[in-house]
Amino acid sequence: MIFSLVILFLISRLSRARNTRPDFYTGDRAFTAPQNGLALFGTFMMMTSFLTLGDGIASSGYDGVLPVAGFAVSWLTALLLVAEPLRNTGGYTLGDALSVRMRARPVRLAAAVVTLVVFVLYMTGQLVAASGLLALLIGLGGPAGQALIIATIIGVTLLTVYHAGMRGTTWTQIINALLLFTAVALLAYTLLSSHRLDASTLLGDATTRLPAPDLLESLSGLLTTVLGHAVLPYLFIRFLTVPDAKHARRSVSWAIWLTTPYSLLIVLIGLGAAALEKRAGEASPLVVALAEGPVLVFVASVVFTTIIGLTAGLALSAGASFTRDVYTNLIGRGPLDEAREIAVARRTVVVLCLLPAVGAIFLMRQNVTFMLSLGITLAASTILPTLLYAWFWRGFNTVGALWSMYGGAAVTTVLVVFSPAVSGDPLALLPGADFALFPWRHVGVVSIPLAFLLGYAGAKARGERDDVRFAEMEVRALTGAGAAKAVPRDPDDVVPWTGKLPWGRRRPLRPPGRGGS
């Protein structure tokens, strides 16, 4: 715990953000592809998701392996459809990307609304899940303990984002990636060595032990993951932190190279835990079953740092979205000067983080997994159709964008409210009530096509079309002509107490030696 705090402190001191837009929001767009790939992997494969996935495999065998595959395959959506055009057309937020060809005010507002809703849902869900897990791991029982953990997470997140902006956030995420990989490898090793299991028996052992969920329902959940993950706002802001689209492409491929072995290790651990349970005759949460003593402490600190990397990324993307899309465009009168915009962004991040923190403390004892899946479903059925139409369809327009964003969000929300995730199921948010008219808890297979349809209908309903601005969008999306470039580092930017450049000037962002673990 202290160890992770020290790392975070070092990062936030060594990589203070200057008060410029590119630096605060995107680390001057100067990260290399492997760095960004590590950071992508570090935010995306959170420790919490690792544990839930591992538990899923342990309790349901094959059906638990499929979500792991879903997460892995979701990188392909990022690789093929999202990363490159986004880097070529995006500024700092979804609103920036869309307003290249749409009327700025309405689409920025819609983009901000969608981003912030996803942010609140995702952040609250992650806070509850991570704090529950940490409470279990370090033995801080009781609501007070968990509330304390939530407060600590938010505090450290704010410290990171406030001081270090995207640069600090990215380094946190890179360290997460390394720690996460170490932790998983360590767990797999402990499992195989100390319990005398070997991989081939484990693989032979995997059988379904729970009644399989409905095929269409699980397919719906999987496809939502595959399509939605790539456009979660905290992930897609990462595609903007590299010098150009080729680096964005290569960073996603780096994330893929990391994800595949990592997923295989997770499967191994999950199956191993299942075998252990069978031997011991009782089920227990995955980590507790596997880790003892120092390993447990290590895993706990990894959980802590990874959740910081995730929340920092979420907070930064939401702060950017509010500041740029809502504050300066709707409330403010025209562009703020740069330093003031960043000051506003910093304060926005503080305010925005308090909301999910309070929410998480209230919902601590609830089952919030539905908030996470709702967040992904919302992203997949609002942001994805809007972006794809905006880049590739000449006939798209502002009205279509509004329909696919607000309409997609409305459809998703209504379906989820009437799904078994909210009522009529022992695991639902309101287990007592029953108004579940929709049969599945994963609504993506209906809401995503509907959102595409709404975007199409909206664009057709109002015949307006701006072919001139579409020319800009299309040429930029495919070639990167006129896309924002990396900011060269300022030679005067030195670490105060050493008088040296924090990293070499030719490769702008080498790790600041001490930051690694």
Next chain:
Amino acid sequence: MSTGKGLEPYPLTRAEDTNRYVALQRSPAFARLRSRSRRYLAWSATLYLGTFTVTVVLSRWMPGVPRLMCALGLIALPVLVAVVHLVYARRRLDPLADRIRAEFEGSRR
């Protein structure tokens, strides 16, 4: 490009740049890049989503199929597609895109 109420706070594109974009969009080189990349993207997206869906469905319905192997195969799928994509994009898309981008940026000054 003003919407009437309030300012358009981020003047993203200068007028002469806009003209350049329009000209480039009409150029044969861009038409080639567009049709090539669209065809490629449509195919590859259909393929990876299709493979994923079909594998999930088959492994559930066909009792003979080794299910775990299917899932592990899906985990390895991204590596395969990523390699293909990296090679294809570097050989077939990047040269065209770079030329158009250079044309745009060269004509700027």
